[in-house]
Amino acid sequence: MSDFNKILLSSSKLSVGYKNGQEKIIIVEDVNLSLKKGTLTTMVGINGSGKSTLLRTLAGLQNPISGEVLLEKSPIKTLDAEIKAKQLSVVLTGQYISKNLTVLELVALGRQPYTNWLGKLSEEDKVHILNAINATELEALKNTACHALSDGQFQRALIARALAQNTEVILLDEPTTHLDLHHKASIFSLLKTIAHEQQKTILSTSHDIELVLGMSDEMLVIHNGKATQDTPKNLTESGIFEQLFPDNIIGFNKENQRFFIR
Numbered sequence: 001m002s003d004f005n006k007i008l009l010s011s012s013k014l015s016v017g018y019k020n021g022q023e024k025i026i027i028v029e030d031v032n033l034s035l036k037k038g039t040l041t042t043m044v045g046i047n048g049s050g051k052s053t054l055l056r057t058l059a060g061l062q063n064p065i066s067g068e069v070l071l072e073k074s075p076i077k078t079l080d081a082e083i084k085a086k087q088l089s090v091v092l093t094g095q096y097i098s099k100n101l102t103v104l105e106l107v108a109l110g111r112q113p114y115t116n117w118l119g120k121l122s123e124e125d126k127v128h129i130l131n132a133i134n135a136t137e138l139e140a141l142k143n144t145a146c147h148a149l150s151d152g153q154f155q156r157a158l159i160a161r162a163l164a165q166n167t168e169v170i171l172l173d174e175p176t177t178h179l180d181l182h183h184k185a186s187i188f189s190l191l192k193t194i195a196h197e198q199q200k201t202i203l204s205t206s207h208d209i210e211l212v213l214g215m216s217d218e219m220l221v222i223h224n225g226k227a228t229q230d231t232p233k234n235l236t237e238s239g240i241f242e243q244l245f246p247d248n249i250i251g252f253n254k255e256n257q258r259f260f261i262r
């Protein structure tokens with residue numbers, strides 16, 4: 001079978017949320033998504049709609065309330081951690097990372113699933129690390145400590161670590177928080193290039209709907225506890241963006257794909 005349209009990550013009848021004792025709090029329900037090889041998909045929705053909860057559940061970091069997540073054809077919960085780490089990498093913004101590490105050391109952490117117990121890097125590991133640093137244009141900063149990086153450079157270093165991990169699927173939660181428009185656009189442009197040129201399957205959450213409308217192959221819109229996946233064009237035509245915010249305050253112009261304040 002050709003790789004074209006190959007589904008790398010999918011979910012069926014997935015409900016995500018939290019348990020409070022016996023009580024189940026469902027945040028997003030009945031999510032049936034499929035992420036294709038070589039595509040950038042962005043997940044959008046208002047604050048608190050459940051983007052991070054869904055992303056963490058898709059990454060296997062949080063148990064679903066019901067339904068399942070498949071990584072290729074295997075239920076993610078059945079995969080051994082080491083095997084999973086060779087197929088799926090996750091970039092979480094709030095994750096603790098020692099900023100005393102240099103960029104090179106941080107990116108090298110991406111090779112952990114492949115190194116032996118001594119953590120010694122092989123020639124192949126080094127090739128992956130340098131390729132990741134090149135793809136994210138961090139050559140000039142590779143010996144710089146992470147605490148001396150700008151937010152945008154640090155995000156690129158985190159993406160480089162995921163690239164060094166050499167997984168087919170990369171999930172990112174809010175990779176452009178705190179960045180200005182130029183740097184937000186450059187991160188999404190980088191993700192799109194990686195998805196297309198390296199045939200990675202990338203899912204990222206974002207608050208910048210207008211920006212990602214123009215840069216994503218597909219989008220996943222979380223609204224009122226449901227997830228809708230489609231192309232930016234079809235979603236625009238469907239009228240879903242008009243419904244995201246209270247319509248007495250914010251409207252959406254389908255022609256230029258821009259929100260406006262009434």
Ligand SMILES: Nc1ncnc2c1ncn2[C@@H]1O[C@H](COP(=O)(O)OP(=O)(O)OP(=O)(O)O)[C@@H](O)[C@H]1O
Pocket residue numbers: 018027045046047048049050051052053054
């Ligand atoms: N650990 C938790 N226990 C219980 N409820 C939680 C927990 N984490 C998040 N929630 C709730 O789940 C809902 C969805 O939160 P989540 O962080 O997934 O939304 P989000 O779309 O990523 O939000 P934002 O855009 O503000 O980052 C919120 O109502 C939140 O309060």
